[in-house]
Amino acid sequence: MKLMEHEAKAVFAENGIPVPKGVVVRSLDDLAGALADLPGEFVLKAQVDVGGRGKAGGIRMADRATGVAIATELFAKDIRGCPVREILAEERLLITHEYYASISVDRSTKGALILFADEGGVDIEALARDRPGAVRRAALPPVISRIPSFMERDLVGAAPKEIGQVLQKLYQVFLRKDAMLAEINPLVTTASGVFAADAKLVIDDNALKRQGITLNRELSPREREAEKHGFSYVELDGSIGVIGNGAGLTMATLDLIGFYGGKAANFLDVGGGADQERVKYAVTLVAGVPGVKVIIVNLLGGITRCDDVARGIIEAGVVQPVIVRLAGTNEAEGRALLAAKGYRMLDSMEEAVDAAVEATR
């Protein structure tokens, strides 16, 4: 889960990384009340979870005279589909130099990957592509509790020693917070010191509980329902509802729908143990996705009981046609139950997908 900038900055500050003085406001009254504590000139930053926020007009310079008017505009804005509910009002930094620093989980080395560049405020992927020499990198197994001094020197080069200290603290944040990514872009120097001018922190979803972190965005009613039943659920914008077991098989079902010229309305992985109740909930949920004209259920498992699954589908009793591909035990019983109620059960996933796409034409 990606934290908002102000949440990430609070974590950084707790761990000794200097951040600009600032305050989070959720209304114009909040801002009016905070004005006296802010410096004469400040920055208003919309707290939204989208990239390219600056370019989309989500970051604005302001002062005591213009602050409320500019905040009014920001609160009314929709930044790349995201409404603005919070604004971070922050002291304006007089920057002398910008750097880039990040630490992420690296699949290839199975450990931490530390990146550092003498240029900040940049698109790091583009920089690495265009001028590979400009981005320095080091892999470190996270069983090492501190970045070794030689590695710190190699990474920061000629940057001031405070920059190296911030990098060390960023590594501590990475370790302590179960981070997938801890990034400062830009990490800046000013006449008064070093600051994390921006902050990005992505926490491992599987560690939210032990980190005591609750979800920072509102789930839609369908997402909430999916979470309650332990389904993996992503909403798309087509007309074919998709239910599968296993992430790979469900993705492959989506891809086949595209192959046959259709469009999936969602991704729903029921996970292990596709029993009667879970299948009933899944079918009901997907039938409620706007625009769904037909539903495909693609379940393959050694131990999945097809008769149970068939009962779940029948019990859901949705208005849309349901096309079923089932492989497991008691296949004949499942097929008979479905056939008696007019549902189609097909032998292969390609036949089932083909039939589902045909049904939307």
Added chain:
Amino acid sequence: MIYADRTAGIIVTGATGKQGAFHIALMNEYARSVGGTGVVAGVTPGKGGQEIHGVPVYNTVREALCSHDASVGVIFVPGSAAGDSVMEVSAAGIPLAVVITEHIPVHDTMKAVAFARLKGCDVIGPNCPGLLSPGEIKLGIMPAHLFSPGPVGVISRSGTLTYEIVDELTRAGLGQSSVIGIGGDPVIGQTFTDVLSRFGNDDATRAVVLIGEVGGSLEEEGAASTDLPIVAYIAGISAPPEKRMGHAGAIIEGGEGDARSKILRLKKRGVPVAGRPSEIPGLIRDLI
């Protein structure tokens, strides 16, 4: 075969849980059918002295090893304690840990895999269905009835999609040497590269099916590391960016790891890529 043969004794950790107990029975059923050793002991702290489907349960792995020979640990311990279980298995000197558990925090996986490497233990998974070498050994939860022995190796980040493709191969008369699920998490122990090097030294394997998905670049790295004939399939060509598609590791991030660019890079290396699962048997047949 790769990693283990039928003589390997298996210890199951998390043995008294619903999943652990259920799959002890199925692994032993398979072992009996091929004349293998099977599961010799289970481990659950505090449950020592019980029996699960006739298999004795111990409090610790070390204790189990006092009375039994084992060279594989299969881990069913829940997410928060699974990293610990990997370390326990490797500290006891067992050279292979197969981690079925899903939802292990990534930092736990990184630490456990690093620890296991120090102890000389290979880790398969986490969040994987395990390994099945038809006619030889089953480690994990794969449905054995879909498999048949033969010359095709299969490596996959997925579970049920692997069964789907194994079923296609079997129906097409193409048996498998070993089928291995390496796991759907961002950080995993054995990668495509590691498993391909095992298949490279395995006389029974003549071609390999590589089943990948969106996220990361382990598929391309694997294909670049081997001279074996490979056919690839990549799931997630319709996956939107920045959305997690079921697996913790199946996510296109920062414009990296999307299916199209993976497929393009594999094709550039001369690897045939199937557009759908049913094309795989034909492409494999062209290679062997």
